[in-house]
Amino acid sequence: MKRLSLFTTCLIIFVGCWVFLRFIVGSVISVPIPGSVVAMYMGLILIAILVHISVEDSRFREFLRPLRETLVDDNRRVRRRVVAVLVPLVLLAYTYSIFAQRANPPGNPRDAHPSPPLELTYKDEVIGKMQEVENPFRHYEKDEPEAFKAHVENGRRVYYQNCFYCHGDDLDGQGHFASPLQPLPANFQDPGIIPNFQESFLFWRISKGGPGLPAAGTPWDSAMPIWENMLTKDEIWDVILFLSDYTGYQPRTFGEGH
Amino acid sequence: MTRRYKKITFLTGQSRPGGRAAWAMLLGCCALLASMLSVARAQKAPEASEEGKRVYEKSCAHCHGIEGRGDGSAAENLLPRPRDFTRGLYKIRSTEAGQLPTDQDLFDILTEGMPGSSMPGWETALSANERWEVVAYIKTFHEGFKENEAPRQIDLSGKIAYSEQSVETGKALYTELGCVECHGNVGRGDGTSAPTLTDEWGFRTWPANLAQGWNFRGGGDTEDIFKRFIGGIAGSPMPAFEGDSFLHFGLASEESKRLTELESKDEMTEAEEEESGKFYEKMDAAVDIALSITEGETLNTEDRQTFDNAMRVVYEKSWHLANYVKSLSPEKRPEPAIGNNVLRAQYVGGELPALGDAAWETLKASYFPVVGQIIVEPRQFNPTLDSINVKSFYNDNEVAFLFTWDDRTHTTALEDEETGKKVLEDALAIQFPVKVPQGPTAPKPYFLWGGRLPVYLWHWKASAPEQVTELTAKGINKAEVQAVQSNIQAKGTYTDGQYNLWVKRALKTDDKKDLQIEPGVFVPIAFSAWDGANGDVDTNRVISSWYTFVLEPVPSSRRFIYPPLVALLSVGALFGLRMFVRRRNS
Numbered sequence: 001m002k003r004l005s006l007f008t009t010c011l012i013i014f015v016g017c018w019v020f021l022r023f024i025v026g027s028v029i030s031v032p033i034p035g036s037v038v039a040m041y042m043g044l045i046l047i048a049i050l051v052h053i054s055v056e057d058s059r060f061r062e063f064l065r066p067l068r069e070t071l072v073d074d075n076r077r078v079r080r081r082v083v084a085v086l087v088p089l090v091l092l093a094y095t096y097s098i099f100a101q102r103a104n105p106p107g108n109p110r111d112a113h114p115s116p117p118l119e120l121t122y123k124d125e126v127i128g129k130m131q132e133v134e135n136p137f138r139h140y141e142k143d144e145p146e147a148f149k150a151h152v153e154n155g156r157r158v159y160y161q162n163c164f165y166c167h168g169d170d171l172d173g174q175g176h177f178a179s180p181l182q183p184l185p186a187n188f189q190d191p192g193i194i195p196n197f198q199e200s201f202l203f204w205r206i207s208k209g210g211p212g213l214p215a216a217g218t219p220w221d222s223a224m225p226i227w228e229n230m231l232t233k234d235e236i237w238d239v240i241l242f243l244s245d246y247t248g249y250q251p252r253t254f255g256e257g258h
Numbered sequence: 259m260t261r262r263y264k265k266i267t268f269l270t271g272q273s274r275p276g277g278r279a280a281w282a283m284l285l286g287c288c289a290l291l292a293s294m295l296s297v298a299r300a301q302k303a304p305e306a307s308e309e310g311k312r313v314y315e316k317s318c319a320h321c322h323g324i325e326g327r328g329d330g331s332a333a334e335n336l337l338p339r340p341r342d343f344t345r346g347l348y349k350i351r352s353t354e355a356g357q358l359p360t361d362q363d364l365f366d367i368l369t370e371g372m373p374g375s376s377m378p379g380w381e382t383a384l385s386a387n388e389r390w391e392v393v394a395y396i397k398t399f400h401e402g403f404k405e406n407e408a409p410r411q412i413d414l415s416g417k418i419a420y421s422e423q424s425v426e427t428g429k430a431l432y433t434e435l436g437c438v439e440c441h442g443n444v445g446r447g448d449g450t451s452a453p454t455l456t457d458e459w460g461f462r463t464w465p466a467n468l469a470q471g472w473n474f475r476g477g478g479d480t481e482d483i484f485k486r487f488i489g490g491i492a493g494s495p496m497p498a499f500e501g502d503s504f505l506h507f508g509l510a511s512e513e514s515k516r517l518t519e520l521e522s523k524d525e526m527t528e529a530e531e532e533e534s535g536k537f538y539e540k541m542d543a544a545v546d547i548a549l550s551i552t553e554g555e556t557l558n559t560e561d562r563q564t565f566d567n568a569m570r571v572v573y574e575k576s577w578h579l580a581n582y583v584k585s586l587s588p589e590k591r592p593e594p595a596i597g598n599n600v601l602r603a604q605y606v607g608g609e610l611p612a613l614g615d616a617a618w619e620t621l622k623a624s625y626f627p628v629v630g631q632i633i634v635e636p637r638q639f640n641p642t643l644d645s646i647n648v649k650s651f652y653n654d655n656e657v658a659f660l661f662t663w664d665d666r667t668h669t670t671a672l673e674d675e676e677t678g679k680k681v682l683e684d685a686l687a688i689q690f691p692v693k694v695p696q697g698p699t700a701p702k703p704y705f706l707w708g709g710r711l712p713v714y715l716w717h718w719k720a721s722a723p724e725q726v727t728e729l730t731a732k733g734i735n736k737a738e739v740q741a742v743q744s745n746i747q748a749k750g751t752y753t754d755g756q757y758n759l760w761v762k763r764a765l766k767t768d769d770k771k772d773l774q775i776e777p778g779v780f781v782p783i784a785f786s787a788w789d790g791a792n793g794d795v796d797t798n799r800v801i802s803s804w805y806t807f808v809l810e811p812v813p814s815s816r817r818f819i820y821p822p823l824v825a826l827l828s829v830g831a832l833f834g835l836r837m838f839v840r841r842r843n844s
Contacts, residue, residue: 088829106806210704246316
């Protein structure tokens with residue numbers, strides 16, 4: 001087999017690196033690498049190639065040889081014609097695709113975990129400081145297991161009479177009303193939800209719903225209702241107990257380092 | 259006595275002990291092989307255990323009740339109601355009419371859920387093992403499952419492949435068999451009896467919209483549809499196709515045709531009277547045999563032959579009908595109007611197409627799914643509308659929209675049963691922001707009819723189909739009719755279970771409370787819709803999230819100038835390079 005020319009080798013390395021960065025790495029880490037980062041890497045690779053071929057005069061000439069042959073040699077006529085047709089065609093297609101591109105709608109960025117206000121309220125009644133309020137029924141878990149069970153059961157009733165339409169039978173955010181909503185309802189089976197928040201935060205998000213989000217929480221698309229208009233204070237605390245009981249995730253507590 | 263054949267009576271799946279187990283055997287080796295294969299696939303549930311009870315009480319009891327009566331805490335607000343397992347009436351089965359489901363049937367429903375209802379699929383939430391345990395536990399609620407006899411499964415071996423011709427045959431049968439009465443002329447569930455139907459438990463129920471196969475409870479495949487025909491949908495008004503619930507049961511296809519022909523005559527000759535009399539005798543005999551099977555009697559060979567012949571006709575017709583029903587729906591639920599499916603109004607040079615213009619057929623509709631409004635009371639937990647489909651054209655001065663949605667009833671003025679006051683009617687509201695937010699992080703108005711930021715609405719009502727009212731709203735209960743109404747042309751029609759609403763407005767108006775529309779600008783759009791017959795009024799409605807639409811800019815003509823120029827330049831550059839290298843070589 002004929003040895004590959006220096007030009008072909010460099011071309012293969014360059015294209016291979018691009019394919020690797022653009023497609024393969026993205027599928028391995030399941031998030032595509034941003035275009036700007038790929039461009040940066042490709043720039044470095046290009047510089048490395050240029051350095052490599054220009055170290056010696058002879059190597060540089062060797063690198064250019066296939067190009068020169070293609071352009072002028074009589075026995076490269078076929079290849080020359082192919083290049084003369086392909087290059088303009090590719091450029092034509094590429095520039096046309098840029099001009100014909102359709103505008104795409106703006107994205108929908110949002111602050112999924114907005115910062116809560118300093119005070120926790122239910123309707124107009126102040127319950128306490130956001131950082132201090134605890135679930136008034138949480139202590140039953142140790143003190144009175146029977147009473148705790150009753151609260152969880154009440155939470156279950158509240159959940160399946162109000163919440164499961166969107167948040168789902170299995171609390172996975174896939175209720176039968178969920179799919180047309182944007183953003184999708186929260187998935188409580190996701191370990192990033194319940195364990196990350198204190199119960200007072202959950203109370204705030206449930207009681208004030210989408211319209212109670214701070215200005216930073218725009219663009220105001222959450223379909224979460226203002227539950228303090230429909231549920232009592234105790235019902236909200238109970239449903240929070242149910243969420244952690246069903247999923248097995250404990251909300252964050254005010255640890256010692258707090 | 260002849261009347262009983264003409265009218266379809268609603269079998270509601272009464273239990274029918276005893277059997278016609280020999281039916282499958284008569285269809286020869288092929289059928290036998292097929293049924294053996296299907297038995298090999300089907301699994302049996304394990305013995306009921308504590309594990310099944312645990313999973314059931316954690317994941318099922320909130321709807322189906324601790325004792326399986328379908329009376330869990332969530333049940334009250336759900337339609338269709340969660341299944342009452344103690345009755346042993348199962349809608350979705352692979353078994354014949356009046357039979358219990360197989361274990362595999364129950365397992366499949368648990369796995370896949372029931373689209374269009376509140377029953378979710380449990381494939382990811384529960385392991386296969388847990389699902390089998392639940393199947394075993396559910397069976398303990400009904401005595402019938404304790405009998406050892408396996409339920410008779412519907413034979414699918416005679417499947418007639420999908421073809422244009424089969425669909426045509428099925429279409430004719432659709433009218434002939436009386437499907438139209440409930441499912442409507444073209445299958446949108448808008449038949450004359452649609453608003454009157456209730457299920458076995460007395461709850462309001464609607465005939466399936468056959469154009470929305472993605473909502474079929476038991477799946478939208480041809481086999482699924484066929485099984486609903488032969489087995490019926492127990493507890494619902496959908497009859498199983500057999501005995502006196504099937505038109506001309508006992509007659510061959512040609513005989514049935516002849517009888518229809520005879521019956522359509524104003525007056526019959528004596529010979530014709532005699533001929534039709536013979537047909538009636540034949541049908542009587544077949545129905546009597548069906549009844550005797552129901553009563554558990556064993557058949558003699560001759561009766562068995564008669565009955566099997568009658569069922570063979572039913573099976574054949576059902577396959578054609580299943581192919582027709584299959585042809586009414588797209589392969590899957592359309593993708594919502596985001597990403598590539600965003601609503602893009604197309605530019606036209608002159609006058610915008612009017613309602614009914616063929617130009618509308620050239621556009622693909624964007625699909626906007628809707629859900630019940632359960633954010634503000636009173637809430638709609640059981641919506642009847644699925645989606646709004648939209649197409650749009652614009653020219654230099656105006657924009658026209660065509661909104662299409664399926665609604666089983668045409669309601670313009672219905673008295674609310676509860677209050678006796680409010681008049682219920684079908685309606686649609688199209689919502690835009692008053693000002694288009696600049697940039698993706700700029701706040702939009704609250705999607706439910708605005709809040710701090712107002713929304714601009716087009717409100718259309720079925721009782722005034724040629725009028726759209728402009729509203730400004732700052733909340734779902736804070737809508738005001740605009741003092742200055744712009745000139746908006748509208749025309750709404752209702753045909754065969756479907757509304758088509760055509761609306762045209764100038765791109766720019768003088769009113770500061772109106773949305774001003776510009777080509778190339780993405781504008782948020784959302785919908786509210788009301789189905790009067792479902793009790794929808796005020797906040798009781800279906801809603802959508804914010805979507806976007808754009809007047810698709812006319813593509814720049816530069817796309818025909820610059821790319822060829824670039825290509826030409828590159829040819830020149832290659833040529834120049836060649837000249838350069840040649841000169842250096844020499």
